Amino acid sequence: MKRKKTLMSIMIGILVFSGCLYLLLPDRNQTKVESVKAVASAHKEQTTVDKAVEDTKAEEQVQTEQADESDKPITENIKDKVREVVEVALNFLKRDQKIVAIGDSLTEGIGDESENGGYVGILNHTFEDKNLNITVENYGKKGNRTDQLLKRLEKEDVASSIKEADIVLITIGANDIMNVLKSNFMNVTMEPFQEERVKYIERLKAIFNKINDLNPDTQIYLIGFYNPFERHFGEIKELGMIIDHWNDAGVSLAEEYDNVRYIPTKDLFSNTNMDLLAEDEFHPNTSGYKQMAQRVLEYLKKSNEKTEINTVEVAS
Structure with missing residues (x-):
């Protein structure tokens, strides 16, 4: 019985660790945002200062809106994954009577x-x-x-x-x-x-x-x-x-x-x-x-x- 409980604890630990690892994975959308920022910076050096500043502000506003839209489903998805981990753990515990x-x-x-x-x-x-x-x-x-x-x-x-x-x-x-x-x-x-x-x-x-x-x-x-x-x-x-x-x-x-x-x-x-x-x-x-x-x-x-x-x- 102790062995069964130990195996169950290991499985629950793996599930919870996987959920946490998912939370720590790098955001690909954020990487895309940084790439766009780099392009905007290069463009800034090739134009006049006033126009570069104006273009950069406009670009950053667009990027912010895009990042907000892309982050929303990612956040919800992460919550769903964490919830699944917790529910799986609770199901294991319910079976132990x-x-x-x-x-x-x-x-x-x-x-x-x-x-x-x-x-x-x-x-x-x-x-x-x-x-x-x-x-x-x-x-x-x-x-x-x-x-x-x-x-x-x-x-x-x-x-x-x-x-x-x-x-x-x-x-x-x-x-x-x-x-x-x-x-x-x-x-x-x-x-x-x-x-x-x-x-x-x-x-x-x-x-x-x-x-x-x-x-x-x-x-x-x-x-x-x-x-x-x-x-x-x-x-x-x-x-x-x-x-x-x-x-x-x-x-x-x-x-x-x-x-x-x-x-x-x-x-x-x-x-x-x-x-x-x-x-x-x-x-x-x-x-x-x-x-x-x-x-x-x-x-x-x-x-x-x-x-x-x-x-x-x-x-x-």
């Missing part, structure tokens, strides 16, 4: 049989295949709940990465739901999930606020829940309702922040003939993570239309 992924096992990539790091790894490999200057750092940890992620944001390595991040991706909350489900699986009712949902919103808001304290310029993406129970427990309608209510909470909270976007995933895993879950019937398999990566990339494109992210497709 850092993405930090935090959260639970879905961020870590548990269930990905290819062992490439789930949706985060797929995104990283895609950027590398396209030779984009986009670094991806993964701080996903299996089993993390919102309260645990909030504490991890205090750790120096995680905090330092977020301070430098252009984009923060988050998957969190599935283990909050599972914690309640384990205690109420034989008698699933909405009440305990509704109570925990209120606490989830409070902790998720604290997570957003902490990230913004560390880096108010970053863009945050909250990745929503899918329903892993739909295939085997589709008759338990309460499970689907719980997922919907918690997703709605994420949508509503994201709307309270200018720099937070919500990315839905439930539809990717619903009513499909594709096998998108791993052997544990909870986490996505490689195909499921690829679906997630494609969805995340679609949302990144919308927020990064001026960068090369907007032209990227998930690698096969």
Whole structure:
């Protein structure tokens, strides 16, 4: 990565040096003006003093007018060249981005049989295949709940990465739901999930606020829940309702922040003939993570239309 940044700096330096060199090149029109002045001087010696002075003044006036007319487009052209150099440099800088992924096992990539790091790894490999200057750092940890992620944001390595991040991706909350489900699986009712949902919103808001304290310029993406129970427990309608209510909470909270976007995933895993879950019937398999990566990339494109992210497709 350092090498890429060094090469980029050299290229920008060459461009800026070329712009400056252009500014210092001799003006050919000015050379022509000096030549005309020399001819006028020779003519002055061959005529009378009074007529030479009169002719010289007239000649200089013409030359001044011609020089003014010729200098105008040259000046504008130089400005255009300098502007092009600056714009090229800014375009290089825009392509250099850092993405930090935090959260639970879905961020870590548990269930990905290819062992490439789930949706985060797929995104990283895609950027590398396209030779984009986009670094991806993964701080996903299996089993993390919102309260645990909030504490991890205090750790120096995680905090330092977020301070430098252009984009923060988050998957969190599935283990909050599972914690309640384990205690109420034989008698699933909405009440305990509704109570925990209120606490989830409070902790998720604290997570957003902490990230913004560390880096108010970053863009945050909250990745929503899918329903892993739909295939085997589709008759338990309460499970689907719980997922919907918690997703709605994420949508509503994201709307309270200018720099937070919500990315839905439930539809990717619903009513499909594709096998998108791993052997544990909870986490996505490689195909499921690829679906997630494609969805995340679609949302990144919308927020990064001026960068090369907007032209990227998930690698096969």
